[in-house]
Amino acid sequence: MGNRPQYQLGVDCAVVLNxxxxxxSFVKGLNRLGLPEMSRDAISVEEFRRDFSIEFTTGGKFGRVTFSGNTxxxxxxxxxxxxxxxxxxxxITNAVVMLDKINFMALDLxxxxxxxxxxxxxxPGExxxxxxxxxxxxxxxxxxxAYFTKHMVADTIAFVAGSTGVNDTVTDSGSGFVTAGFAAGQTLIVDGSASNNGYYIIKEVAAGILTLESEGLLTTADAGVLTSLDGGKL
Incomplete structure (x- = not known):
C-alpha cells in the first residue's frame, strides 16, 4: 500500500466565543472557515548601474479569520x-477557532x-x-x-511556584507529559486549576515535570483538581 495523503478535514471547524x-457558545450556521495567513511586506531598493533591484522583507502581520454560512x-x-x-x-481574548473536535487556534497570550x-x-447577505x-x-x-494540538486532562497535575533564579514547574504524578506530546518552546494553557489558569511558555519537558520559563507566576498547589493542559505553537 502506498502512503495515504496527508490533509486536515474541516467538518468539525467552528468559531467559539467565551x-x-x-x-x-458556537457561532451557528457557519459552513466555511478561513485561517489567518502570515505575511511580510517587501521593499525594493534600486541603485545606479544595477540592472536588478534588491528586495527584502520588513514588518510582518497576521491576517484575518474569515467565516461564512447561513444567517x-x-x-x-x-x-x-x-x-x-x-x-x-x-x-476579544477568549475566542478560539476549532480545527476539529479537539485541536484549536487561539491567541498566544x-x-x-x-x-x-x-x-x-x-x-448578512442576500x-x-x-x-x-x-x-x-x-x-x-x-x-x-498559535495552534494548540497537544492536550491533557488529569487530576494528577500539581504546581510549584518558583522564585528569583528558580523556574515555575508543573508536575504530573502520572508521568504523562512526554506521551501527550508537550515540548520545549510550546505555549501552555492551564485551565480548570484553582489558582493557576493562564498562559505560560514551556522551557523543558520530562515525563513528570514541565519546567516553565516564568519565575514566581504560579501558585503552589497540590494535585487533585481536574485540570486541562493545552500545548501549542505557531
Missing part, C-alpha cells in the same frame, strides 16, 4: 454577539499578552425566494496566534 466559560436570526450568543462586538469595537481578536465584518440568507464575518488577529 471559550471555556459558562457563557461559551441565523436570533443567534444571540453567536452571530448577534459578533455584530455587537463589531459595534462596540471590542477587544504568553508571548503577546496584549493580543486580541476584533470583529471587522459581520455581514437570498432569493428559494434560498437562504447568507452570513459572512471577519476577525482581525491583533496579536500572535
Amino acid at each position: 471559550w471555556r466559560t459558562p457563557e461559551a 441565523i436570526f436570533g443567534d444571540s450568543t453567536g452571530q448577534d454577539l459578533l455584530k455587537q462586538y463589531l459595534v462596540d469595537n471590542a477587544r 504568553a508571548r503577546d499578552p496584549e493580543g486580541c481578536f476584533q470583529v471587522s465584518k459581520a455581514s 437570498a432569493d425566494k428559494n434560498g437562504v440568507f447568507s452570513f459572512s464575518g471577519e476577525m482581525v488577529c491583533g496579536g500572535r496566534v
Whole structure:
C-alpha cells in the first residue's frame, strides 16, 4: 500500500466565543472557515548601474479569520454577539477557532499578552425566494496566534511556584507529559486549576515535570483538581 495523503478535514471547524466559560457558545450556521495567513511586506531598493533591484522583507502581520454560512436570526450568543462586538469595537481574548473536535487556534497570550481578536465584518447577505440568507464575518488577529494540538486532562497535575533564579514547574504524578506530546518552546494553557489558569511558555519537558520559563507566576498547589493542559505553537 502506498502512503495515504496527508490533509486536515474541516467538518468539525467552528468559531467559539467565551471559550471555556459558562457563557461559551458556537457561532451557528457557519459552513466555511478561513485561517489567518502570515505575511511580510517587501521593499525594493534600486541603485545606479544595477540592472536588478534588491528586495527584502520588513514588518510582518497576521491576517484575518474569515467565516461564512447561513444567517441565523436570533443567534444571540453567536452571530448577534459578533455584530455587537463589531459595534462596540471590542477587544476579544477568549475566542478560539476549532480545527476539529479537539485541536484549536487561539491567541498566544504568553508571548503577546496584549493580543486580541476584533470583529471587522459581520455581514448578512442576500437570498432569493428559494434560498437562504447568507452570513459572512471577519476577525482581525491583533496579536500572535498559535495552534494548540497537544492536550491533557488529569487530576494528577500539581504546581510549584518558583522564585528569583528558580523556574515555575508543573508536575504530573502520572508521568504523562512526554506521551501527550508537550515540548520545549510550546505555549501552555492551564485551565480548570484553582489558582493557576493562564498562559505560560514551556522551557523543558520530562515525563513528570514541565519546567516553565516564568519565575514566581504560579501558585503552589497540590494535585487533585481536574485540570486541562493545552500545548501549542505557531
